[in-house]
Amino acid sequence: MATATERLFGKAIKRREDPRFITGRGQYVDDVKLPGLTYAAFVRSPHAHARIKGINVTRAKAVPGFVAIYTGQDVKVGNLPCGWMLPDIKVPPRPVLAQGKARYAGEPVAIVIADSAYAAKDAAEAVQVDYEPLPGVANPKKAHQRGAPALFDDVAQNQSFYWTIGDKNATEAAFRSAAKVVSLSFVNQRLIPNAIEPRACLASYASATSDLTLWVTSQNPHVHRLLMAAFILGIPETKMRVVSPDVGGGFGSKIFVYNEEVAVSWAAKTLGRPVKWTAERRESFLNDAHGRDHVTDAEMAFDRDSRITGLRVKTHANLGAYLSTFAPLIPSYLYGPLLSGVYKIPTIFCEVWGMLTNTAPVDAYRGAGRPEATYLLERLMDRSARELRLDPAELRRKNLIPAFTGGPVYQTPVAFAYDSGNYEPALKRALEMAHYTEFRKEQEQARQQGRLIGIGVSTYIEACGPAPSAVAGSLGAGAGLWESGQVRVHPTGAVTVFTGSHSHGQGHETTFAQLVADDLGIPMEQVEIVHGDTAQIPFGMGTYGSRSACVGGSAIYKCLDKIKDKGRRIAAHLLEASEQDLEFQAGKWSVKGAPDRAKAWGEVALMAYLAHNIPQGMEPGLEATSFYDPSNFTFPFGAHVASVEIDPETGRVKLLRYVAVDDVGRVINPMIVDGMVHGGIAQGVGQALWEHGLYSDDGQLLAATMMDYALPTAGQLPFYETERTVTPSPVNPLGVKGAGETGTIASTPTIANAVIDALAGLGVTHIDMPLTAERVWAAVKAAKK
C-alpha cells in the first residue's frame, strides 16, 4: 500500500484493473446477458456496388427460432451523421440499412433476429436478395477520373471535398527558386484496425418507462448517446443510457456510430425484447471503419545548403462509400497541419481530394492523419538525403527547428503553433542508443559480404488532445473537444472519480487513481475511478487522439483544486485559523509553523457531510465537477531508429533492433506509457511490413480474415528499447502530452527507411508498403538486372 507521503505521480504502479482480466472476470459487452435475450445477425451485400431489386424473406421466416426481420424500408430512423464538416463538402446520406443500393461489400442490408445466435445466422443466410450488380471502383484516384462508376448521382466524380492548407503562391515561388527538388509518389495503404475484441452491442428497452439502454463497445459512450438520440433515433437523451463496460481495444475503430448498434437499438424498442449482436471477425473486416488509404505525390525543395525551402503535397484520400463519423477530419486537419514535422519549412502547400469509393468507410485509426503526414515527410527526407548525398540523420539534424522551450511559440506555415520543443536531444540520443555510426561501418563490411543490412531513422511530432473547442468549431467540428471530470468525496474521505474519457486498455483506473491519490495525499485504495456509463458521468467526449491524460486528467485535476479549496475553508474554520495560514500536505491541512494544529482529510470530509460546524453560509457536501477545455493541442515528439537485415534470396525482412526516444511530457505511470509505446510500435511495424487492407479494383475486400490480413505476431518482433526526454506541456496543469499514438506514428517510416537503406546499395529508392517478402524480393531481383 502506498503511504500517504509517497509521491505516486511518476511511479510504475501495477494496474488495478488487471486482477479481473487475468482471472477471466472482465465484463465485456458480449459477456452481458439479459432475460428474454434475442440475437441479431445482418444480411450484408456481397457486391461492392449493386442495386437492390427485391428482398425475399419467406425462407428466413421459416427458420426455427426466427423472431423478426427488418430491411431498410422498415427501419425508419435518421441517417448516420457525419460529425465534421469542411467547406463545400458533400455528405451523401448514409442509411442504417441499405436503401435501394448497396455501395460496398459488407454493407448491412437487413437485420434478422432470432432466439439464438445460431438461428439468427441461419435465418440471415436464408434471406434472398435480388441484386443487380453495378461496376465498382476502389482506388481513390481512379474514382476521380471522368467516367468512373458513380456512387451517388449528385456527387460529381465521387469527390466529397477538396481541401487545402498553406500558401500556394509562396510555395510555387519556393519551388521555382529551388537549388534541388526531390519528389516521391507513393501509396499509404489501407489498414484494418483489428482490435482483438470484435464490436458488439446489446440493447434493452423498458416500455414502462420508455428507457433504452445500450451496451456497446464504444470509446466514447456519450458521443454514441448524443448522436443516436438526437440525430438517428429521435428520442430524448434522458431516455437513453449507453454503457461501455470493459472494451477490448479500440485504436479508433470504436469511436464511431455504426449501423449495427442503431439497428439493434431500434429493433429492441420495436420488439420489446433485448437484442444482442456480436461481430464475427469477418464482419469486423468488412464494416469496421478502416484507416489510412492515401495516394500521394509529394515534392520537397532545397536551397544550396540542403536546407528545406518548401513542401508541396497532393493527396487523394479514400473515404470509402460513406462518410463515417469523423472521416473528413482525418485527411484534413489531422494531416495537413502535421506536414512541418520537427523541421523548419518556410512554406508548405497541401491539397487533398476526399474521395468516395466502393469500399468500407475510412476514419480515424491509431494516429489518424498524423502517421500519414509523418510517413510522407520522413520518406521524403530519406530520399532527399540520398539525392543530396548526405547522411539521412545529418540532413534531419540540419533542418530541425531549434530548441524554443520557454521562449515564443514556433509558428509553422500550416496552422500549428508548437508551444514547446527541443528536438535535437531526442534524435541524438536515439542515434547513440542504436550505435548509428558503428552500424554504418558494419553495414559497409556487410555489403562486401553480400549481406543486406540497413538502418532507418524517423523523427516525428504529434498533436494530441485536439483543442480548443472554439477553434475546432470554426474548422467544422460537430462536437466540443473538452472533457468532464467529477470528484465526489464521501463522508469517510473515500473518493469516487467520474471521468468522461474511456479506457479500453489504457489503464485509466490506475493512472487517474494515482493522479488523485498523489494530489490529495491519500492512499490509492481510497480512490475509485468510474468511466463508461452515461447514467453516472455528467458528459464526456471519450478517448481518442491520445487525449485521456492531457484533457480528461486535467479535468479531474481541476476538480481537485475546487475540492481542496472548500476543504481548506472547512479546516480553517475548525482550526480557528485563517485560510492563508494553512498548508495542505500528505492528506492534512495544518497551520504553517504549527504542524500539530491540523485537520486530516477524513475529518474534513466527515464534517462537510455532518455540517455541524462548517463556515456560515457554506453548503454541505464535498464534490466538484469540471469541464476542461484546453487552449491548444499538446505536441509530443521524438526520434526512432531501427535496424533490419534482409534475406536477399527470399526478401524477408528481419527486425534486428528498435530504439524509441519519445517526449510525451511528464509521465504519470512510466510502465503504462512504455506499454503503449510498445504496442504502438508493433502496429506501425505492421503497416510497414505486413498489413494491407487490399481491395480488388472493383471493390472486393481480398484481405477479409486474419488468414489474409497479416497482423504482427510475437515471433516477428524484437524487444523495443525505449527512453524519454521530458519537456512538459505548458498547456495543461499536469504537463502531460499523450502517449497512445507516438509509437504508431514514428515506427512505420522508421522501418520503411531501414528497409530502403538496406537495399540502397542495389539502387532501390522506394517500395510501397507493406514491404512484404514478395515485394522486397521483386525489388531486389529487378535491381540486380
Place this chain on the structure above:
Amino acid sequence: MKLPVKMTINGQQHSHEVEPRLLLVHYIREVVGLTGTHVGCDTSQCGACTILMNGMAVKSCTLFAVQADGATMTTIEGLAKNGDLHPIQQGFWEKHGLQCGFCTPGMILAAYQLLERYPKPSEEVIRHQLEGNLCRCTGYHNIVKAIQWAADNMAAAKK
C-alpha cells in the same frame, strides 16, 4: 437433433444436450456461462479462445462441443487455486503483460502449455510458441517478459 455431452471444466462436471454444430467456445461461454474464454476471430488465428483440454492448449473455437465429450478442461477461471494466482497470472500482472485484457486468458493458457514443454524457455522459444495468439495492445514485449517472470518463479518454487 441434439446430442448429450459430459465434461469436467475447472473441476466441475457438466452435462447437457447440445446441437452437434455448437462450437466448444460457445458451449463454455453460453451454456456453462464461463465468459473468461473469448472469441476474437472465426479462423483460428487469434487464440483468444485458448483453453486447456486434457492438458493440451487448444483453440476452443475450432472444436465442436461434442468433440470434447468426456474431456477434462481448464479455462482461465480455473487457473487460480483457492484465490492464489498462478505464477503465469502473477507474471502478467507484475510485468504489465496486458492492456485491454481481451487476448489475455488465451495468452495465459497458451503460456501454461509452453512452460510445461519448455520450463526454461529462451526468448526465441517464447516468441515462437506464441505465434498462435494475437495481441494488438502490447506489441508482445511485456507478454514475453511476463512469461520469463513466470518461468523464473516457477523454477525457483521447485527448488
